[in-house]
Amino acid sequence: LSVRWRPRSVSPHAVSYWLVLTPSTPAKSLCSAKIMAGLEANSNIDEEVIKGNITIENLGSRTSSIIKGLKPDHNYTVEVFVVNNLTGLSYRYGTATARYMRTRPxxxxxxxxxxxxxxxxxxxxxxxxxxxxxxxxxxxxxxxxxxxxxxxxxxxxxxxxxxxxxxxxxxxxxxxxxxxxxxxxxxxxxxxxxxxxxxxxxxxxxxxxxxTKGLHEPILPKLTSVHEHKSARSCRSVQLGWYPSSPSPSSNGTNFLTYCITTKEVHKSEMFTPTPDQCAHSLALKNHDYSTNLCFRRTVNKKMITKEVTHLKPWKFYDIQVAVRNGNSKVLSYEKIRVRTKQHCHR
CATH class of the missing domain: 2.60.120.680 (GOLD domain)
Incomplete structure:
Protein backbone atom coordinates (compact mmCIF):
# COMPACT_ATOMS: atom_id res chain seq x y z
CA LEU A 1 0.00 0.00 0.00
CA SER A 2 1.44 3.36 -1.06
CA VAL A 3 0.90 6.27 1.36
CA ARG A 4 1.76 9.95 0.76
CA TRP A 5 1.03 13.25 2.49
CA ARG A 6 1.96 16.90 2.21
CA PRO A 7 4.79 18.14 4.44
CA ARG A 8 3.94 20.43 7.33
CA SER A 9 4.02 24.04 6.12
CA VAL A 10 5.54 25.46 9.34
CA SER A 11 9.17 24.46 10.13
CA PRO A 12 9.06 21.24 8.08
CA HIS A 13 12.72 20.48 8.88
CA ALA A 14 12.15 20.62 12.65
CA VAL A 15 9.83 17.61 12.76
CA SER A 16 9.82 13.91 11.93
CA TYR A 17 6.95 11.76 10.74
CA TRP A 18 5.82 8.48 12.26
CA LEU A 19 3.49 6.06 10.49
CA VAL A 20 1.18 3.70 12.38
CA LEU A 21 -0.78 0.89 10.73
CA THR A 22 -3.56 -0.97 12.57
CA PRO A 23 -6.15 -3.46 11.23
CA SER A 24 -9.19 -1.53 12.42
CA THR A 25 -9.28 0.73 15.51
CA PRO A 26 -6.99 3.78 15.25
CA ALA A 27 -4.39 4.36 17.95
CA LYS A 28 -5.28 8.09 18.13
CA SER A 29 -1.94 8.95 19.77
CA LEU A 30 1.66 7.95 19.15
CA CYS A 31 2.11 6.99 22.80
CA SER A 32 -0.84 4.59 22.61
CA ALA A 33 0.54 3.07 19.40
CA LYS A 34 3.94 2.48 21.00
CA ILE A 35 2.36 0.80 24.03
CA MET A 36 0.22 -1.38 21.73
CA ALA A 37 3.43 -2.45 19.97
CA GLY A 38 5.16 -3.29 23.26
CA LEU A 39 7.39 -0.21 23.27
CA GLU A 40 7.91 2.40 25.96
CA ALA A 41 5.89 5.56 25.41
CA ASN A 42 8.98 7.79 25.14
CA SER A 43 11.09 5.33 23.12
CA ASN A 44 12.66 6.17 19.77
CA ILE A 45 13.16 3.70 16.90
CA ASP A 46 15.16 3.80 13.70
CA GLU A 47 13.61 0.78 11.96
CA GLU A 48 10.14 -0.52 11.35
CA VAL A 49 8.56 -2.34 14.33
CA ILE A 50 5.88 -4.96 13.74
CA LYS A 51 4.06 -6.66 16.60
CA GLY A 52 0.91 -8.60 15.97
CA ASN A 53 -1.39 -6.47 13.86
CA ILE A 54 0.28 -3.12 14.50
CA THR A 55 3.14 -1.59 12.54
CA ILE A 56 5.12 1.52 13.59
CA GLU A 57 7.74 3.23 11.46
CA ASN A 58 9.85 6.35 12.06
CA LEU A 59 10.13 7.97 8.61
CA GLY A 60 12.22 10.98 9.58
CA SER A 61 11.59 13.76 7.05
CA ARG A 62 10.07 11.44 4.41
CA THR A 63 6.50 12.15 3.38
CA SER A 64 5.69 8.81 1.75
CA SER A 65 5.97 5.11 2.48
CA ILE A 66 5.28 1.71 0.95
CA ILE A 67 3.55 -0.64 3.41
CA LYS A 68 4.30 -4.30 2.73
CA GLY A 69 2.95 -7.64 3.89
CA LEU A 70 -0.73 -6.72 3.85
CA LYS A 71 -3.43 -9.36 3.61
CA PRO A 72 -5.76 -9.15 0.58
CA ASP A 73 -9.37 -8.12 1.22
CA HIS A 74 -8.56 -6.69 4.68
CA ASN A 75 -9.29 -3.23 6.05
CA TYR A 76 -6.51 -1.11 7.55
CA THR A 77 -6.23 2.23 9.34
CA VAL A 78 -3.19 4.39 8.54
CA GLU A 79 -2.19 7.22 10.86
CA VAL A 80 0.61 9.76 10.46
CA PHE A 81 1.98 11.52 13.54
CA VAL A 82 4.23 14.58 13.65
CA VAL A 83 6.95 14.67 16.33
CA ASN A 84 8.77 17.87 17.26
CA ASN A 85 12.46 16.95 17.19
CA LEU A 86 13.31 19.43 19.98
CA THR A 87 10.49 18.93 22.47
CA GLY A 88 9.43 15.38 21.64
CA LEU A 89 5.78 16.42 21.58
CA SER A 90 3.62 14.66 19.01
CA TYR A 91 0.20 15.00 17.47
CA ARG A 92 -1.82 13.15 14.86
CA TYR A 93 -1.27 14.77 11.46
CA GLY A 94 -3.65 12.66 9.38
CA THR A 95 -5.55 9.40 9.20
CA ALA A 96 -7.11 7.26 6.49
CA THR A 97 -8.71 3.87 6.06
CA ALA A 98 -8.07 1.56 3.13
CA ARG A 99 -8.99 -1.90 1.97
CA TYR A 100 -6.06 -3.74 0.44
CA MET A 101 -6.96 -5.52 -2.81
CA ARG A 102 -4.55 -7.80 -4.63
CA THR A 103 -3.74 -6.49 -8.11
CA ARG A 104 -4.77 -8.79 -10.94
CA PRO A 105 -2.18 -9.62 -13.61
CA THR A 212 7.63 -15.39 -29.35
CA LYS A 213 8.24 -13.98 -32.84
CA GLY A 214 11.45 -12.15 -32.00
CA LEU A 215 12.09 -8.58 -30.90
CA HIS A 216 13.65 -6.20 -33.40
CA GLU A 217 14.99 -3.60 -30.97
CA PRO A 218 18.63 -2.71 -31.68
CA ILE A 219 21.35 -3.58 -29.19
CA LEU A 220 23.01 -0.54 -27.63
CA PRO A 221 26.81 -0.56 -27.30
CA LYS A 222 28.40 -1.09 -23.89
CA LEU A 223 29.46 2.56 -23.88
CA THR A 224 26.37 4.69 -24.50
CA SER A 225 27.85 8.12 -23.80
CA VAL A 226 27.78 10.81 -26.50
CA HIS A 227 30.80 13.08 -26.94
CA GLU A 228 31.11 16.57 -28.40
CA HIS A 229 34.02 17.43 -30.69
CA LYS A 230 34.61 20.85 -29.13
CA SER A 231 37.09 21.92 -31.77
CA ALA A 232 34.25 21.84 -34.32
CA ARG A 233 31.85 23.90 -32.20
CA SER A 234 30.40 27.05 -33.75
CA CYS A 235 27.76 29.60 -32.83
CA ARG A 236 25.02 27.64 -34.60
CA SER A 237 26.18 24.03 -34.56
CA VAL A 238 27.98 21.33 -32.60
CA GLN A 239 29.53 18.04 -33.71
CA LEU A 240 28.79 14.83 -31.84
CA GLY A 241 30.26 11.35 -31.83
CA TRP A 242 29.04 8.02 -30.42
CA TYR A 243 29.49 4.28 -30.83
CA PRO A 244 27.03 2.52 -33.17
CA SER A 245 24.35 0.08 -32.11
CA SER A 246 23.88 -3.42 -33.49
CA PRO A 247 20.80 -5.09 -34.98
CA SER A 248 19.04 -7.73 -32.89
CA PRO A 249 19.45 -11.42 -33.75
CA SER A 250 15.83 -11.42 -34.98
CA SER A 251 16.40 -8.65 -37.53
CA ASN A 252 17.06 -11.06 -40.42
CA GLY A 253 20.13 -9.35 -41.82
CA THR A 254 19.15 -5.72 -41.33
CA ASN A 255 21.71 -3.46 -43.03
CA PHE A 256 20.50 -0.10 -41.70
CA LEU A 257 19.59 1.45 -38.36
CA THR A 258 17.87 4.81 -37.93
CA TYR A 259 19.35 7.37 -35.56
CA CYS A 260 17.53 10.47 -34.33
CA ILE A 261 19.02 13.50 -32.58
CA THR A 262 16.70 15.80 -30.64
CA THR A 263 17.85 19.06 -29.09
CA LYS A 264 16.10 21.13 -26.46
CA GLU A 265 17.13 24.63 -25.47
CA VAL A 266 17.55 24.85 -21.69
CA HIS A 267 18.72 27.29 -19.07
CA LYS A 268 22.09 26.81 -17.42
CA SER A 269 20.46 26.41 -14.00
CA GLU A 270 18.13 23.58 -15.08
CA MET A 271 18.94 20.23 -13.54
CA PHE A 272 20.83 17.87 -15.83
CA THR A 273 21.49 14.15 -15.62
CA PRO A 274 23.01 12.11 -18.45
CA THR A 275 20.99 9.01 -17.58
CA PRO A 276 18.42 8.57 -20.34
CA ASP A 277 14.68 8.13 -19.93
CA GLN A 278 13.87 5.39 -22.43
CA CYS A 279 10.35 6.76 -22.89
CA ALA A 280 11.22 10.46 -23.13
CA HIS A 281 12.27 10.56 -26.80
CA SER A 282 8.94 9.31 -28.15
CA LEU A 283 7.06 11.56 -25.71
CA ALA A 284 9.08 14.62 -26.77
CA LEU A 285 8.26 14.00 -30.42
CA LYS A 286 4.59 13.46 -29.61
CA ASN A 287 4.35 16.70 -27.61
CA HIS A 288 6.72 18.68 -29.89
CA ASP A 289 8.89 19.31 -26.83
CA TYR A 290 12.16 19.93 -28.64
CA SER A 291 14.06 22.64 -30.51
CA THR A 292 15.35 20.56 -33.43
CA ASN A 293 15.02 16.94 -34.53
CA LEU A 294 17.25 15.18 -37.06
CA CYS A 295 16.87 11.56 -38.20
CA PHE A 296 19.11 9.63 -40.58
CA ARG A 297 19.89 6.05 -41.58
CA ARG A 298 23.33 4.54 -41.17
CA THR A 299 24.78 1.30 -42.50
CA VAL A 300 25.46 -1.24 -39.77
CA ASN A 301 29.20 -1.31 -39.00
CA LYS A 302 31.57 -0.81 -36.09
CA LYS A 303 32.82 2.66 -37.04
CA MET A 304 32.14 5.51 -34.62
CA ILE A 305 29.35 7.77 -35.85
CA THR A 306 29.99 11.51 -36.20
CA LYS A 307 27.20 13.96 -36.93
CA GLU A 308 26.86 17.72 -37.01
CA VAL A 309 23.82 19.24 -35.31
CA THR A 310 22.83 22.53 -36.93
CA HIS A 311 20.14 25.25 -36.69
CA LEU A 312 21.11 26.14 -33.11
CA LYS A 313 21.24 29.63 -31.57
CA PRO A 314 24.42 31.43 -30.50
CA TRP A 315 25.52 31.26 -26.85
CA LYS A 316 22.72 28.89 -25.80
CA PHE A 317 22.64 25.70 -23.75
CA TYR A 318 21.09 22.57 -25.28
CA ASP A 319 20.31 19.12 -23.94
CA ILE A 320 20.87 16.64 -26.76
CA GLN A 321 19.50 13.11 -26.94
CA VAL A 322 20.64 10.49 -29.46
CA ALA A 323 18.26 7.59 -30.04
CA VAL A 324 18.22 4.56 -32.34
CA ARG A 325 15.56 2.28 -33.77
CA ASN A 326 15.36 -0.61 -36.20
CA GLY A 327 12.51 0.03 -38.63
CA ASN A 328 9.33 0.21 -36.52
CA SER A 329 10.99 -1.12 -33.36
CA LYS A 330 11.03 0.60 -29.98
CA VAL A 331 13.32 3.61 -29.72
CA LEU A 332 16.36 3.19 -27.45
CA SER A 333 18.24 6.21 -26.15
CA TYR A 334 21.90 6.89 -25.51
CA GLU A 335 23.04 9.03 -22.59
CA LYS A 336 22.16 12.71 -22.82
CA ILE A 337 24.72 15.45 -23.24
CA ARG A 338 24.53 19.19 -22.48
CA VAL A 339 26.37 21.56 -24.82
CA ARG A 340 26.74 25.30 -25.30
CA THR A 341 27.20 27.02 -28.64
CA LYS A 342 29.78 29.73 -29.22
CA GLN A 343 28.84 33.30 -28.48
CA HIS A 344 30.14 34.92 -31.65
CA CYS A 345 29.74 33.85 -35.26
CA HIS A 346 32.79 34.20 -37.52
CA ARG A 347 32.41 34.54 -41.24
Whole structure:
Protein backbone atom coordinates (compact mmCIF):
# COMPACT_ATOMS: atom_id res chain seq x y z
CA LEU A 1 0.00 0.00 0.00
CA SER A 2 1.44 3.36 -1.06
CA VAL A 3 0.90 6.27 1.36
CA ARG A 4 1.76 9.95 0.76
CA TRP A 5 1.03 13.25 2.49
CA ARG A 6 1.96 16.90 2.21
CA PRO A 7 4.79 18.14 4.44
CA ARG A 8 3.94 20.43 7.33
CA SER A 9 4.02 24.04 6.12
CA VAL A 10 5.54 25.46 9.34
CA SER A 11 9.17 24.46 10.13
CA PRO A 12 9.06 21.24 8.08
CA HIS A 13 12.72 20.48 8.88
CA ALA A 14 12.15 20.62 12.65
CA VAL A 15 9.83 17.61 12.76
CA SER A 16 9.82 13.91 11.93
CA TYR A 17 6.95 11.76 10.74
CA TRP A 18 5.82 8.48 12.26
CA LEU A 19 3.49 6.06 10.49
CA VAL A 20 1.18 3.70 12.38
CA LEU A 21 -0.78 0.89 10.73
CA THR A 22 -3.56 -0.97 12.57
CA PRO A 23 -6.15 -3.46 11.23
CA SER A 24 -9.19 -1.53 12.42
CA THR A 25 -9.28 0.73 15.51
CA PRO A 26 -6.99 3.78 15.25
CA ALA A 27 -4.39 4.36 17.95
CA LYS A 28 -5.28 8.09 18.13
CA SER A 29 -1.94 8.95 19.77
CA LEU A 30 1.66 7.95 19.15
CA CYS A 31 2.11 6.99 22.80
CA SER A 32 -0.84 4.59 22.61
CA ALA A 33 0.54 3.07 19.40
CA LYS A 34 3.94 2.48 21.00
CA ILE A 35 2.36 0.80 24.03
CA MET A 36 0.22 -1.38 21.73
CA ALA A 37 3.43 -2.45 19.97
CA GLY A 38 5.16 -3.29 23.26
CA LEU A 39 7.39 -0.21 23.27
CA GLU A 40 7.91 2.40 25.96
CA ALA A 41 5.89 5.56 25.41
CA ASN A 42 8.98 7.79 25.14
CA SER A 43 11.09 5.33 23.12
CA ASN A 44 12.66 6.17 19.77
CA ILE A 45 13.16 3.70 16.90
CA ASP A 46 15.16 3.80 13.70
CA GLU A 47 13.61 0.78 11.96
CA GLU A 48 10.14 -0.52 11.35
CA VAL A 49 8.56 -2.34 14.33
CA ILE A 50 5.88 -4.96 13.74
CA LYS A 51 4.06 -6.66 16.60
CA GLY A 52 0.91 -8.60 15.97
CA ASN A 53 -1.39 -6.47 13.86
CA ILE A 54 0.28 -3.12 14.50
CA THR A 55 3.14 -1.59 12.54
CA ILE A 56 5.12 1.52 13.59
CA GLU A 57 7.74 3.23 11.46
CA ASN A 58 9.85 6.35 12.06
CA LEU A 59 10.13 7.97 8.61
CA GLY A 60 12.22 10.98 9.58
CA SER A 61 11.59 13.76 7.05
CA ARG A 62 10.07 11.44 4.41
CA THR A 63 6.50 12.15 3.38
CA SER A 64 5.69 8.81 1.75
CA SER A 65 5.97 5.11 2.48
CA ILE A 66 5.28 1.71 0.95
CA ILE A 67 3.55 -0.64 3.41
CA LYS A 68 4.30 -4.30 2.73
CA GLY A 69 2.95 -7.64 3.89
CA LEU A 70 -0.73 -6.72 3.85
CA LYS A 71 -3.43 -9.36 3.61
CA PRO A 72 -5.76 -9.15 0.58
CA ASP A 73 -9.37 -8.12 1.22
CA HIS A 74 -8.56 -6.69 4.68
CA ASN A 75 -9.29 -3.23 6.05
CA TYR A 76 -6.51 -1.11 7.55
CA THR A 77 -6.23 2.23 9.34
CA VAL A 78 -3.19 4.39 8.54
CA GLU A 79 -2.19 7.22 10.86
CA VAL A 80 0.61 9.76 10.46
CA PHE A 81 1.98 11.52 13.54
CA VAL A 82 4.23 14.58 13.65
CA VAL A 83 6.95 14.67 16.33
CA ASN A 84 8.77 17.87 17.26
CA ASN A 85 12.46 16.95 17.19
CA LEU A 86 13.31 19.43 19.98
CA THR A 87 10.49 18.93 22.47
CA GLY A 88 9.43 15.38 21.64
CA LEU A 89 5.78 16.42 21.58
CA SER A 90 3.62 14.66 19.01
CA TYR A 91 0.20 15.00 17.47
CA ARG A 92 -1.82 13.15 14.86
CA TYR A 93 -1.27 14.77 11.46
CA GLY A 94 -3.65 12.66 9.38
CA THR A 95 -5.55 9.40 9.20
CA ALA A 96 -7.11 7.26 6.49
CA THR A 97 -8.71 3.87 6.06
CA ALA A 98 -8.07 1.56 3.13
CA ARG A 99 -8.99 -1.90 1.97
CA TYR A 100 -6.06 -3.74 0.44
CA MET A 101 -6.96 -5.52 -2.81
CA ARG A 102 -4.55 -7.80 -4.63
CA THR A 103 -3.74 -6.49 -8.11
CA ARG A 104 -4.77 -8.79 -10.94
CA PRO A 105 -2.18 -9.62 -13.61
CA UNK A 106 -2.35 -7.49 -16.74
CA UNK A 107 -2.78 -9.60 -19.89
CA UNK A 108 -0.14 -9.35 -22.61
CA UNK A 109 -0.97 -9.91 -26.27
CA UNK A 110 1.85 -11.04 -28.52
CA UNK A 111 3.76 -8.08 -29.92
CA UNK A 112 1.56 -5.42 -28.28
CA UNK A 113 2.75 -3.03 -25.62
CA UNK A 114 1.00 -2.83 -22.24
CA UNK A 115 1.59 0.06 -19.83
CA UNK A 116 1.31 0.02 -16.05
CA UNK A 117 1.30 2.87 -13.54
CA UNK A 118 3.41 1.54 -10.68
CA UNK A 119 2.45 4.42 -8.40
CA UNK A 120 -1.25 3.53 -8.55
CA UNK A 121 -0.36 -0.16 -8.10
CA UNK A 122 1.66 0.45 -4.91
CA UNK A 123 4.93 -0.39 -6.62
CA UNK A 124 3.99 -3.89 -7.81
CA UNK A 125 2.73 -4.95 -11.22
CA UNK A 126 2.25 -8.41 -12.73
CA UNK A 127 1.86 -9.25 -16.41
CA UNK A 128 0.38 -12.49 -17.75
CA UNK A 129 1.40 -13.96 -21.10
CA UNK A 130 0.06 -17.19 -22.58
CA UNK A 131 2.29 -18.83 -25.17
CA UNK A 132 0.39 -19.52 -28.42
CA UNK A 133 -0.49 -23.18 -28.90
CA UNK A 134 1.12 -23.22 -32.35
CA UNK A 135 4.51 -22.04 -31.03
CA UNK A 136 7.17 -24.50 -32.27
CA UNK A 137 9.35 -26.30 -29.75
CA UNK A 138 12.80 -24.87 -29.22
CA UNK A 139 11.58 -21.31 -29.63
CA UNK A 140 12.19 -18.24 -27.54
CA UNK A 141 9.94 -15.96 -25.47
CA UNK A 142 11.15 -12.38 -25.00
CA UNK A 143 9.89 -9.54 -22.81
CA UNK A 144 10.84 -5.93 -23.55
CA UNK A 145 10.65 -3.91 -20.33
CA UNK A 146 11.13 -0.12 -20.26
CA UNK A 147 10.93 1.85 -17.01
CA UNK A 148 9.89 5.42 -17.80
CA UNK A 149 11.62 8.13 -15.79
CA UNK A 150 15.18 9.37 -15.25
CA UNK A 151 17.51 7.08 -13.32
CA UNK A 152 14.81 4.50 -12.69
CA UNK A 153 15.39 0.99 -11.33
CA UNK A 154 12.98 -1.90 -10.78
CA UNK A 155 13.21 -5.60 -9.95
CA UNK A 156 11.83 -8.18 -12.39
CA UNK A 157 11.08 -11.88 -12.01
CA UNK A 158 9.42 -14.49 -14.25
CA UNK A 159 7.28 -17.23 -12.69
CA UNK A 160 5.54 -20.34 -13.96
CA UNK A 161 3.12 -22.36 -11.85
CA UNK A 162 3.90 -20.08 -8.88
CA UNK A 163 7.60 -20.87 -9.01
CA UNK A 164 10.38 -18.56 -10.26
CA UNK A 165 11.98 -19.75 -13.50
CA UNK A 166 13.98 -16.57 -14.14
CA UNK A 167 15.41 -15.26 -10.89
CA UNK A 168 14.86 -11.70 -9.77
CA UNK A 169 17.06 -9.22 -11.58
CA UNK A 170 17.57 -5.48 -11.50
CA UNK A 171 16.47 -3.43 -14.51
CA UNK A 172 18.01 0.01 -14.97
CA UNK A 173 16.07 1.96 -17.58
CA UNK A 174 15.23 -0.96 -19.86
CA UNK A 175 16.01 -4.62 -20.45
CA UNK A 176 15.12 -7.59 -22.61
CA UNK A 177 14.32 -10.77 -20.68
CA UNK A 178 14.65 -14.02 -22.62
CA UNK A 179 13.18 -17.45 -21.86
CA UNK A 180 14.39 -20.29 -24.07
CA UNK A 181 12.14 -23.22 -24.97
CA UNK A 182 8.80 -21.86 -23.68
CA UNK A 183 6.07 -24.46 -23.38
CA UNK A 184 3.21 -24.03 -25.90
CA UNK A 185 -0.07 -22.98 -24.20
CA UNK A 186 1.76 -22.32 -20.91
CA UNK A 187 1.11 -19.10 -18.97
CA UNK A 188 4.06 -17.11 -17.63
CA UNK A 189 3.91 -14.31 -15.07
CA UNK A 190 6.28 -11.34 -15.15
CA UNK A 191 6.52 -9.47 -11.85
CA UNK A 192 7.80 -5.89 -11.70
CA UNK A 193 8.53 -4.37 -8.27
CA UNK A 194 9.72 -1.01 -7.00
CA UNK A 195 9.02 -0.56 -3.30
CA UNK A 196 11.35 2.33 -2.46
CA UNK A 197 9.23 5.52 -2.20
CA UNK A 198 11.98 7.76 -3.59
CA UNK A 199 12.43 5.55 -6.64
CA UNK A 200 8.70 5.07 -7.13
CA UNK A 201 8.26 8.84 -7.24
CA UNK A 202 10.57 9.00 -10.29
CA UNK A 203 8.84 6.21 -12.24
CA UNK A 204 6.06 7.50 -14.47
CA UNK A 205 5.10 4.12 -15.93
CA UNK A 206 6.40 0.72 -17.02
CA UNK A 207 6.08 -0.46 -20.62
CA UNK A 208 6.07 -4.20 -21.32
CA UNK A 209 5.91 -6.10 -24.59
CA UNK A 210 6.11 -9.90 -24.94
CA UNK A 211 6.52 -12.00 -28.07
CA THR A 212 7.63 -15.39 -29.35
CA LYS A 213 8.24 -13.98 -32.84
CA GLY A 214 11.45 -12.15 -32.00
CA LEU A 215 12.09 -8.58 -30.90
CA HIS A 216 13.65 -6.20 -33.40
CA GLU A 217 14.99 -3.60 -30.97
CA PRO A 218 18.63 -2.71 -31.68
CA ILE A 219 21.35 -3.58 -29.19
CA LEU A 220 23.01 -0.54 -27.63
CA PRO A 221 26.81 -0.56 -27.30
CA LYS A 222 28.40 -1.09 -23.89
CA LEU A 223 29.46 2.56 -23.88
CA THR A 224 26.37 4.69 -24.50
CA SER A 225 27.85 8.12 -23.80
CA VAL A 226 27.78 10.81 -26.50
CA HIS A 227 30.80 13.08 -26.94
CA GLU A 228 31.11 16.57 -28.40
CA HIS A 229 34.02 17.43 -30.69
CA LYS A 230 34.61 20.85 -29.13
CA SER A 231 37.09 21.92 -31.77
CA ALA A 232 34.25 21.84 -34.32
CA ARG A 233 31.85 23.90 -32.20
CA SER A 234 30.40 27.05 -33.75
CA CYS A 235 27.76 29.60 -32.83
CA ARG A 236 25.02 27.64 -34.60
CA SER A 237 26.18 24.03 -34.56
CA VAL A 238 27.98 21.33 -32.60
CA GLN A 239 29.53 18.04 -33.71
CA LEU A 240 28.79 14.83 -31.84
CA GLY A 241 30.26 11.35 -31.83
CA TRP A 242 29.04 8.02 -30.42
CA TYR A 243 29.49 4.28 -30.83
CA PRO A 244 27.03 2.52 -33.17
CA SER A 245 24.35 0.08 -32.11
CA SER A 246 23.88 -3.42 -33.49
CA PRO A 247 20.80 -5.09 -34.98
CA SER A 248 19.04 -7.73 -32.89
CA PRO A 249 19.45 -11.42 -33.75
CA SER A 250 15.83 -11.42 -34.98
CA SER A 251 16.40 -8.65 -37.53
CA ASN A 252 17.06 -11.06 -40.42
CA GLY A 253 20.13 -9.35 -41.82
CA THR A 254 19.15 -5.72 -41.33
CA ASN A 255 21.71 -3.46 -43.03
CA PHE A 256 20.50 -0.10 -41.70
CA LEU A 257 19.59 1.45 -38.36
CA THR A 258 17.87 4.81 -37.93
CA TYR A 259 19.35 7.37 -35.56
CA CYS A 260 17.53 10.47 -34.33
CA ILE A 261 19.02 13.50 -32.58
CA THR A 262 16.70 15.80 -30.64
CA THR A 263 17.85 19.06 -29.09
CA LYS A 264 16.10 21.13 -26.46
CA GLU A 265 17.13 24.63 -25.47
CA VAL A 266 17.55 24.85 -21.69
CA HIS A 267 18.72 27.29 -19.07
CA LYS A 268 22.09 26.81 -17.42
CA SER A 269 20.46 26.41 -14.00
CA GLU A 270 18.13 23.58 -15.08
CA MET A 271 18.94 20.23 -13.54
CA PHE A 272 20.83 17.87 -15.83
CA THR A 273 21.49 14.15 -15.62
CA PRO A 274 23.01 12.11 -18.45
CA THR A 275 20.99 9.01 -17.58
CA PRO A 276 18.42 8.57 -20.34
CA ASP A 277 14.68 8.13 -19.93
CA GLN A 278 13.87 5.39 -22.43
CA CYS A 279 10.35 6.76 -22.89
CA ALA A 280 11.22 10.46 -23.13
CA HIS A 281 12.27 10.56 -26.80
CA SER A 282 8.94 9.31 -28.15
CA LEU A 283 7.06 11.56 -25.71
CA ALA A 284 9.08 14.62 -26.77
CA LEU A 285 8.26 14.00 -30.42
CA LYS A 286 4.59 13.46 -29.61
CA ASN A 287 4.35 16.70 -27.61
CA HIS A 288 6.72 18.68 -29.89
CA ASP A 289 8.89 19.31 -26.83
CA TYR A 290 12.16 19.93 -28.64
CA SER A 291 14.06 22.64 -30.51
CA THR A 292 15.35 20.56 -33.43
CA ASN A 293 15.02 16.94 -34.53
CA LEU A 294 17.25 15.18 -37.06
CA CYS A 295 16.87 11.56 -38.20
CA PHE A 296 19.11 9.63 -40.58
CA ARG A 297 19.89 6.05 -41.58
CA ARG A 298 23.33 4.54 -41.17
CA THR A 299 24.78 1.30 -42.50
CA VAL A 300 25.46 -1.24 -39.77
CA ASN A 301 29.20 -1.31 -39.00
CA LYS A 302 31.57 -0.81 -36.09
CA LYS A 303 32.82 2.66 -37.04
CA MET A 304 32.14 5.51 -34.62
CA ILE A 305 29.35 7.77 -35.85
CA THR A 306 29.99 11.51 -36.20
CA LYS A 307 27.20 13.96 -36.93
CA GLU A 308 26.86 17.72 -37.01
CA VAL A 309 23.82 19.24 -35.31
CA THR A 310 22.83 22.53 -36.93
CA HIS A 311 20.14 25.25 -36.69
CA LEU A 312 21.11 26.14 -33.11
CA LYS A 313 21.24 29.63 -31.57
CA PRO A 314 24.42 31.43 -30.50
CA TRP A 315 25.52 31.26 -26.85
CA LYS A 316 22.72 28.89 -25.80
CA PHE A 317 22.64 25.70 -23.75
CA TYR A 318 21.09 22.57 -25.28
CA ASP A 319 20.31 19.12 -23.94
CA ILE A 320 20.87 16.64 -26.76
CA GLN A 321 19.50 13.11 -26.94
CA VAL A 322 20.64 10.49 -29.46
CA ALA A 323 18.26 7.59 -30.04
CA VAL A 324 18.22 4.56 -32.34
CA ARG A 325 15.56 2.28 -33.77
CA ASN A 326 15.36 -0.61 -36.20
CA GLY A 327 12.51 0.03 -38.63
CA ASN A 328 9.33 0.21 -36.52
CA SER A 329 10.99 -1.12 -33.36
CA LYS A 330 11.03 0.60 -29.98
CA VAL A 331 13.32 3.61 -29.72
CA LEU A 332 16.36 3.19 -27.45
CA SER A 333 18.24 6.21 -26.15
CA TYR A 334 21.90 6.89 -25.51
CA GLU A 335 23.04 9.03 -22.59
CA LYS A 336 22.16 12.71 -22.82
CA ILE A 337 24.72 15.45 -23.24
CA ARG A 338 24.53 19.19 -22.48
CA VAL A 339 26.37 21.56 -24.82
CA ARG A 340 26.74 25.30 -25.30
CA THR A 341 27.20 27.02 -28.64
CA LYS A 342 29.78 29.73 -29.22
CA GLN A 343 28.84 33.30 -28.48
CA HIS A 344 30.14 34.92 -31.65
CA CYS A 345 29.74 33.85 -35.26
CA HIS A 346 32.79 34.20 -37.52
CA ARG A 347 32.41 34.54 -41.24
Missing amino acids: LPLRDGRQTDANLRKMDGRATFRYKVPKATPLGGRLEWYVAVCGTGTVVDAEVRHKRRPIIERREIVGYSIITLNNPVPSATYILRINSTEPEMLARITQVQVLAT
